[in-house]
Amino acid sequence: MSFRITIIAGARPNFMKIAPIIHAIDAAKSKGERLDYRLVHTGQHYDKNMSGSFFEQLNIPEPHVNLECSGGTQAEQTAAILIHFERELLANPADLVLVVGDVTSTMACALVAQKLHIKVAHVEGGIRSHDWSMPEEINRLVTDSITDYFFTTSELANSNLLKEGKAEDQIFYVGNTMIDTLLKQRANFKQPSIWSQLDLRPKEYIVMTLHRPANVDEESQLKAMIDEIIHHTRELPLIFPVHPRTAKILERLEITHPRLHTIAPLGYLEFNYLVEKARAVITDSGGITEEASILNVPCMTMRDNTERPETISLGTNELVGTDPKSIKPYLEKLFAGEWKQTKTIPLWDGKTAQRIVSHILKLIAN
Known part of the structure; x- marks a missing residue:
């Protein structure tokens, strides 16, 4: 048996x-x-x-x-x-x-x-x-x-x-095991339709994901965070796959900007295609910090703590915090070309x- x-x-x-x-x-x-x-x-x-x-x-x-x-x-x-x-x-x-x-x-x-x-x-x-x-x-x-x-x-x-x-x-x-899947599927990453729609170019856009209640449920916090990100990302398009619940909040707040592109959530292969070619990722997801680190893409985490500190000590992740004003120096560092590179993360x-x-x-x- x-x-x-x-x-x-x-x-x-x-x-x-x-x-x-x-x-x-x-x-x-x-x-x-x-x-x-x-x-x-x-x-x-x-x-x-x-x-x-x-x-x-x-x-x-x-x-x-x-x-x-x-x-x-x-x-x-x-x-x-x-x-x-x-x-x-x-x-x-x-x-x-x-x-x-x-x-x-x-x-x-x-x-x-x-x-x-x-x-x-x-x-x-x-x-x-x-x-x-x-x-x-x-x-x-x-x-x-x-x-x-x-x-x-x-x-x-x-x-x-x-x-x-x-x-x-x-x-x-x-x-x-998340990295097992990432490495196995990397050759299969698939260009999403937003790529051609916006005529995106490698390293010339930023991917955003925000879903944690501390960031999205308080409307003034979400608005302040997005305003700061828009203000300090120069001319780069911001690609923001949005959960439906967050989309409703954004709609109420009437947050719009020519560079801010809110889109429906993407499939695994399509999302990681965007991440791999992005100038940087701004997120509050633990899993994305792991993937961005292995793909050697600069990652800014809008949280006050992380359960994945190896993405900071060995990866490309930085813990920005939840104060919207705290993101400016990290974006300045990114645009100055001073972001750290991923080292080998054991196993x-x-x-x-x-x-x-x-x-x-x-x-x-x-």
Whole structure:
């Protein structure tokens, strides 16, 4: 009988993290390893871009099941995932539940698994922002408090887990599966329609993404931030893929400018095509700071903290903060040609998923 792994994904970034793990499991199976998986999409985030073509782009099969737990408050969504995933796991038992990242599904599915006495592995375990106002930080802390095995992205994550009382034999320093996907798909990046529509040129535009409540929910904060960015980006077009909720706020604020181009969210290959060729990225997304660093694109993070400090110490990321006035010196540094270059980030080499599956096989053997 095969060792059964249930893999959880709740939001689009999760699929980028699990795609290489699925490929590594398939590779192990082709060599005769008794390993199998069931892919569960909790449906936490509805994403119209996540159609068949999305899974085709990442070369992974459609999920075996979609629990369709979208909408509602944090508590309502957590409750829905708990109920639906318990039914799923009772109907399709597993030997290991593998969760990734820090979304609500990560925490809820880990909880269900442990209460059904099924071991839990957390990919990206141990990262910390130390900011309890972030729902993701609560998800990380709760998940890691009940996780059996941790697959970590950095030495700092290992250190965090050891300080929290985890044993060394629970922690496996493997690298970053998001980078596995990025490096594998880099040759397939796809020019979005906005490229020709605006006649964009490499290194002659800036990509923006803002989605965190601290930046977009307070209208005066969002307006001040965008005004500062516009004021200090010279003649460069600003390409801003906008979440529908943020788009409504922008519409109310009547923020318009000839250089500010708000567009619908892009597919993975299209978005990273823009990032790779951008002069810089201004964002509040942790995942984008990782991708920008590996692509060696200057990155400014509009947050007061980060759970990915290696993107600052070894990558192209700088922590700007949430005060709109703080971005000016960073943009001046960019235009002066003084931005730092990415150094090698240990184990962010495209082979993380292979290491994860190798460790799982050793755990099975033991």
